[in-house]
Amino acid sequence: MTMDGGRRAVAAEGSEAVAALVADVGPRYRTATEFVEATLRQGILSGRLSGGTPLRQEELARLFNVSRMPVREALRQLEAQALIDFVPHKGAVVTDISAEDAADNYAIRRALEPAALTLSIPHLDAQDFARAEELITEMDAETEPGRMGELNRRFHMSLYARAGRPRLLALTEQQLASADRYVRFHLAAKGQEHMAQEDHLAMLAAARQRDAARAVAVLLGHLDTAAVTIDAFFRERAG
């Protein structure tokens, strides 16, 4: 079997959401496990596989055109990332998202991102600032919500990149990606997004002046605004 990324045959019938995911894979993967894991994670984080969706090993194997084994290994990794619930002898289910989960995610981001930003600011250089600025202008031009989320994530990470703490950054990036789940869930119902570009500009300006305290203050306000918006959406949806 070749991991040519493109155009693995897709079974005719079956879960249409997964089939759509398989249809447009970009990069090439060295192992089938990598391929399945990356594709499923993308699907979950992007919201195309919504919370509660059961993931049957045999069905996935058929859709991905591999055997059940790489599927199982991929599911194990997703379980360790808390993206699916794996119950012995019962199977895997995409983890549900709730107001509590969103609050949890924001609590973690509130803790990690100020730390990353503070460590990073002294070491950012002109190139970093230029890249961050470029990402802001790209966001201004972007209309598609999917791409928008990625740009936002990259902007945040660009300001944290010089923290010199790879594990801290990896955790932060993971939580940023998780946050997208909630934002997209909100978008799917509300239609459009308020990207708070003033906050982004203010953060960048503070970083340029090496004013970590101000940058962190803006960041926390930025996170709180998003948290309140998402929380309100969940409450309104429940009530």
Added chain:
Amino acid sequence: MTMDGGRRAVAAEGSEAVAALVADVGPRYRTATEFVEATLRQGILSGRLSGGTPLRQEELARLFNVSRMPVREALRQLEAQALIDFVPHKGAVVTDISAEDAADNYAIRRALEPAALTLSIPHLDAQDFARAEELITEMDAETEPGRMGELNRRFHMSLYARAGRPRLLALTEQQLASADRYVRFHLAAKGQEHMAQEDHLAMLAAARQRDAARAVAVLLGHLDTAAVTIDAFFRERAG
């Protein structure tokens, strides 16, 4: 291979007694994968499997008396927890620990634990305080370094337990467990440990008074002391 020792509860009268019997069979695992994963993680975090150790699938399968498949699934999970490095077609190696990794770990703890503590303090009750105090006295009596690390971890977690953010707590616990790797590495060379019981007592006292700011200040000092000690050890060892 049966993971429950072949004992299965027979529903009958006296189900109370039967339940007790089943309960005291001890930590039994439902699947071989769980068993392998937990054992390996324990081994890595406790330092018995030191950084750089290659983990050959076949060898592990033989040692655990299972086939290679549950070993592979366990390795996948450990990879997602950053406890091993997994390179396609090359194999798995226990991740190395270094001064940089220790600093990374402390940076994360410095971010997460104050958040957890602050969220938790308002909701701690008398029972929680009593348990925390008990853990401190247990630490005073404990001499074995392995048990000591666990008691320390449980003390910290007992103060964070009411944060009401399960994901945040799970991450925190994971990082606390990782920290043990560095502490034990240090202990193995230095012989004994300074558990900073004054810090623990001060944290507990501040928590009792619902003084989150002071508790966090003590905690940060506590973490910094440990970070400096470990970092000095790594430097001395390298230089």
Added chain:
DNA sequence: CACTTGTCGATTGGATCCAATTTAGCAATA
């Protein structure tokens, strides 16, 4: 009628076999 028991189908867990990849060793050559 409530409650247990047994059986069957669906699904996952685990074992074994085969294929693909890496690596080390060795030989040939410049």
Added chain:
DNA sequence: TATTGCTAAATTGGATCCAATCGACAAGTG
């Protein structure tokens, strides 16, 4: 001698097969 290329052994990746477990529903029991 250093380097390149090739072959074989070791090791991992993937496929297929069988066993164990769970859920639901039917049947028996008090």
